[in-house]
Each structure stands twice: as C-alpha cells, then as structure tokens.
Amino acid sequence: MNKTQSTTDPSIETAAEIGQLSYRQLIWQRFQKNRMGVISGAVLILFYALAIGADFFAPYHYNEINMRLRHVPPQRLHFSFKDGFYVYGLKSVRNPESLELEFTRDMTQRHPVEFFFKDTDGKRHFFSSAGPMFLLGTDRMGRDLLSRIMYGARVSMTLGLVGVFLSIILGSVLGTISGYWGGWVDNLIQRVIEILSAFPDIPLWMALGAALPPGWSSIQIYFGITVILSIIRWGGLARQVRGKVLAYRESDFVMAARAAGAGHWHIITKHLMPGCYSHIIVIATLAIPGMILGETALSFLGLGIRPPMTSWGVLLEEAQRVTVLLHYPWLIFPAVPVLVVVIAFNFLGDALRDAADPYSD
Amino acid sequence: MPTLLAISIISFIIIQLPQGDYLDREIQRLEEEFGDSSSLAQVEELRERYGLNEPLWKRYLIWISGFVRGNFGESFEYKREVNELIWDRIAFTLLISIGSLIFTYVVAIPLGIYSATHQYQWSDHFLTFLSFVGMSIPAFLLALSLMVFAFDIFGVPLFGLFSAYYEGAPWTWGKLNDLIKHLWIPVIVVGINGTASLMRIMRGNLLDVLGQPFVQTARAKGLKETVVVAKHAVRIAINPLISILGMSLPGILSGSAIVSIVLGLPTVGPILLNSLLNEDIYLAGTLIMMLSLLLVIGNLLADIALAWVDPRIRYE
Numbered sequence: 001m002n003k004t005q006s007t008t009d010p011s012i013e014t015a016a017e018i019g020q021l022s023y024r025q026l027i028w029q030r031f032q033k034n035r036m037g038v039i040s041g042a043v044l045i046l047f048y049a050l051a052i053g054a055d056f057f058a059p060y061h062y063n064e065i066n067m068r069l070r071h072v073p074p075q076r077l078h079f080s081f082k083d084g085f086y087v088y089g090l091k092s093v094r095n096p097e098s099l100e101l102e103f104t105r106d107m108t109q110r111h112p113v114e115f116f117f118k119d120t121d122g123k124r125h126f127f128s129s130a131g132p133m134f135l136l137g138t139d140r141m142g143r144d145l146l147s148r149i150m151y152g153a154r155v156s157m158t159l160g161l162v163g164v165f166l167s168i169i170l171g172s173v174l175g176t177i178s179g180y181w182g183g184w185v186d187n188l189i190q191r192v193i194e195i196l197s198a199f200p201d202i203p204l205w206m207a208l209g210a211a212l213p214p215g216w217s218s219i220q221i222y223f224g225i226t227v228i229l230s231i232i233r234w235g236g237l238a239r240q241v242r243g244k245v246l247a248y249r250e251s252d253f254v255m256a257a258r259a260a261g262a263g264h265w266h267i268i269t270k271h272l273m274p275g276c277y278s279h280i281i282v283i284a285t286l287a288i289p290g291m292i293l294g295e296t297a298l299s300f301l302g303l304g305i306r307p308p309m310t311s312w313g314v315l316l317e318e319a320q321r322v323t324v325l326l327h328y329p330w331l332i333f334p335a336v337p338v339l340v341v342v343i344a345f346n347f348l349g350d351a352l353r354d355a356a357d358p359y360s361d
Numbered sequence: 362m363p364t365l366l367a368i369s370i371i372s373f374i375i376i377q378l379p380q381g382d383y384l385d386r387e388i389q390r391l392e393e394e395f396g397d398s399s400s401l402a403q404v405e406e407l408r409e410r411y412g413l414n415e416p417l418w419k420r421y422l423i424w425i426s427g428f429v430r431g432n433f434g435e436s437f438e439y440k441r442e443v444n445e446l447i448w449d450r451i452a453f454t455l456l457i458s459i460g461s462l463i464f465t466y467v468v469a470i471p472l473g474i475y476s477a478t479h480q481y482q483w484s485d486h487f488l489t490f491l492s493f494v495g496m497s498i499p500a501f502l503l504a505l506s507l508m509v510f511a512f513d514i515f516g517v518p519l520f521g522l523f524s525a526y527y528e529g530a531p532w533t534w535g536k537l538n539d540l541i542k543h544l545w546i547p548v549i550v551v552g553i554n555g556t557a558s559l560m561r562i563m564r565g566n567l568l569d570v571l572g573q574p575f576v577q578t579a580r581a582k583g584l585k586e587t588v589v590v591a592k593h594a595v596r597i598a599i600n601p602l603i604s605i606l607g608m609s610l611p612g613i614l615s616g617s618a619i620v621s622i623v624l625g626l627p628t629v630g631p632i633l634l635n636s637l638l639n640e641d642i643y644l645a646g647t648l649i650m651m652l653s654l655l656l657v658i659g660n661l662l663a664d665i666a667l668a669w670v671d672p673r674i675r676y677e
Contacts, residue, residue, distance in 0.1 A: 203629075206618075210638060320505075335505075
C-alpha cells in the first residue's frame, strides 16, 4: 500500500475526485493499486519477450540433437572469480543393470559460460558455452530442455492469444447481433451456444484434434488447434456481450441516437461496442489460461501440436509415463512455466476485472 | 429433446471427420498379409455389414435409430458390441465424478465461509493465493506429480482403480475396500480445480450477503456472530452455488477423462482416446454422446434441486 501512495501523484487523486480523469486513466490508476496484478503483468511481459526472442535467449536451437548426450541431468551453474560462471564437464558411466549411459560431473573439466556467445553458424546467443551446458538437462534425443522450453513458449503462449482473439471476434460479433436484433436470430444463436456448452470440452477437443489430417504441416496444425480451441470457447463471451448490449439497447443515449437518425452500424460501433470493451478485455484475459491449458492437455495426449514443432504440451508428453519420470525427473520441468503463466494470467484478469469498473467501490 | 438431437448430429459428424476409416487400414493390413486383392471381397463384406457404403445421412439415421433402442453398433477395434464395453466404464466415470463433486462442495463451502469471515487477514490472503494456484494447475499435471510422489513414498504405483490382486475378481468387501483406497486420489485430483473456483465464489457471495441490511439487523438484535453467519448469511449465500452445480459438471467430466488417461483408470477417458486414435467411430460416437447425455441430465437435476431449495424460483 505504501508503494501506491508514493507512485500516485496527489494532484491525480484530487483530479479523480472532481471527475477530471478519463475512464482510461481511472482504470490504469486502479489497476496499479493491485500489487499481484502488476507483478503478474510484468512476469507475462518477461515471458513473452523470452518467447519472441528465443533465437537469441536460448543457448541452443530447439532441435539440436545430440545422441551421445541423452538424458543428461540438469547441470549446476557455478561461479568463481577466476572463471566467471561455469559448469563442470560430463563423465558418462554405463549403468550395469539398465545398460543406459548415466552422466555425472567431471570435476577436472570446467566449461565457462559466455555471454553473447557466437555459435558455429555465427549466430549470437545471450549465453551459451563451448562445452555441453544443459542447465535443465536433456531429453531422450539429447536436446537441451531449457532451449526447448523457450521455443515451446512461442507456440504455447501465442496459441492462447490467437485463440482468444478468434473467439473475441466470433463472440462479440454474434453477441452483438444476438442482443441488438433479438427475435429469431437471437433465439438461434442462443440455442447454438447452449448445444456447444452441452459437450464436455476436453472430450470434444480430443475428437476434433483427432480429426486433423495427419498430412498437415506444423503451421496448419497450429492454426487448426487454435480454431478448435476457440470454436468451443466463444459462447461464454457472446453471452456476456449480449447481456451488455441488451442493457444498453434501451438506454436513453441509444434512443437519442436513434431518434437523431443514426443507422444500425453507427449505433453499434459508436454507442454499444465502447461500453463492452473493458468487459471483453477482462473476459479475454481470463480465457487465455484456459486456452493454454487446453493446448497443453491436447498435445500431452498426442492430439495437439505435433513434433518437430514444440510446445509445453509436447514437452510434457515425454514425461507422461511414471517409469520415465522416476528415472529422469527433470522432464517434468516444462510444467513450471505452464503454471507460472496460467497463474499470472488469472491474477492479471482478476486485477483487470476490479479495475474495469472504476466507478464502483 | 431438440438439444439432444443436435448433440447427436454433431457427435456423429465429428467422429466422421477423419479421412478414411477403420476399414481402410484393415484393407491395407489384409493386402500386406495376403499380397493380393482377393481379400477385397472380405473387406467389401465388412463394409456392407457396417453400412459404410451408405451416404452419411442414412448412416446417421441407422445409428441414431439403433441408439435410442440401446443398440450402439459394434466396435471395430474390440470386435464386440459397444453396449458390452461401455457400461462399467460409465459407472466408474460417474463414481469418480460424483465423488469429486461431493469433495468439491464439502471442502469449498467451509473454506469459502472462513475466507469471507476473515476478509483481508493473512489467512484469507493465503487461501486466496492457494485457490488461484488450485484453479491454475492442470489436473493431469497434478495427477502425474501425485503419482510420482506416491511412488517415492509408498513404493507402489497408484495406477488403476484396483490392486493387481483384485483386478477382474468378483465383488467382495475386500475389493470394495481396495477400490476406496485407490479412489481418493482421482477424486481429489479431479475436484481440485472446481474446489478452488467454488471457494472464490462462496467467498464473494457471502461477502455480498454480509453487507446487507438484514445481517446488520440480526447483529443489532444481539445475536452471536456465529449465529448471524451460519443462520442468516450462509443460507442465502449458498443458493447460487446450487445453480453453479450444473455449470461445474463439464469441467468435472473433462477432468475425469484426462486424469483417467494419466492414472490408467477404467473410465470413459482412456477408451475414448483409444477409439479416437483408431477411428473406431461407433465406440467414439457413443462415448461422446453418453458424456453429453450425462451433462444434460446433470443440468436437469441441478435445476430441480435449485427449484426445490429456493421456492421463489418458478419455471414456466
């Protein structure tokens, strides 16, 4: 609370009291008061930056296969004033029982971690090392898990955004039509929403995911999954928008506009939609985690994103079997970013919901 | 009724979406096996038997008219009637779903009440944070981590609903006991998401009610705070939760499907995944239909319960 008082200019507070601040300024001011919301927003911006800049931030390319270094456990980062950050080298021992190669650290070798490392192709990485450096271990094909998580974030995190964008368009267009014109159009749209909500979503997603043709390219699959996720999720949004439009339709300012001879399009875009924006943004923010989890669940079951494209769900698919997890527990690590991002979106949405209604207390 | 009809049409179209069908792969297999196309006649006969040569609408009519009479068609994969395959799986699905539902309400309501009556104290903040985590954690991850955790501690895999000893054994008290021992993990895992969000709703409702004049009146009369909360506020605040009952069903059914796949439970989930992957259309279609049917019935029951609890609500 102390922080709020120091950041808020006293003149703004008096301005709010006498109604000089715009709606947007009021929302922003109120949003800043919610500490969890601000932190979550910052975390999400950081994650999106890492995802977009994965080529630069990830130490390796996500498909860099290294068959001699399969299932390497996470290596610890050390620091000394002589070498800076470094990791120890790897020593492989064949397990006499399982005949698998197992890795331990080789204290005699030190691989320094270099910042702005230039790899063999001449590409710069934020940090990497000339020797093997796997801070989160490797998977069954010797690929660096940390890099794969960063690249996977691209798919997982944008898929939620694109999906929500699609369902916003569908939901607000149909919701507006439904609320504004009413009658049989409204009836039809409402029945469709009811029927869609009568399906349990994961089984329906599974069925639709299984229907995507096996010959599709990664990009086609990506958009296919997005469409599948948003087909089912637009209904709730459409209902909310319809409710708002219904409430505003009979209000005085809309009546006045109509009496002044405004057309339908003008009324909808200039008088009805602005009243729904803040509502839509809140619902959208709260819908993104559902989409991210949906993609993760689908890919986890092998019905979503397909390799070589990678997403958090694809990474978790490898951790599906308990026997695998018991031997290579670090494979569960992609669950951490999923959790962090979903929690952050939930907190952000909650904060936005409180802020979107700045006149209430 | 029209809803059910629409659901059945959509289910049927969705399961027909994948290109090719189970028999196409069967043909491929037969050709590889016998090396010529003499087996084609055999395949043709199969197609005839399953009616796969008919146009889509006719197949739908055949399927749906069988469906209402309790004849769900035959599974390609298992070479058995769908009817024989699904019932005990549906029973286990119901068992887990109802168990989760009870768990959800039994845990969420007291926690919500506690959270609302201790608003803005650290225990409320703690519960709020916990509920956000609970809402965010995907059920399958929770199932996975619990399984690894349990393996670490007890050294036994918590796979399935029965120990190996009771698998396929006839029902006895011992088997029932064994079932209960295995049941609590899926019930909790499936219920966690719902519990967290229900708790938030209960907290919000109760806070709304606690601000109302009649609560102040009760306090002004000198009633004890516990009586005010329990007898006046909670009774009103709990009503909306019953209407939410219907809305929380899809989540629970979805959750039980995916958790069952991870934990290897004999419910609808794993067999649905399998049938979808193998394009076993009649089995998949029946399962999707059945899950939707359960939802529709559940919603109906929730509506009835609401009308029963709150006499002010009347349906035209």
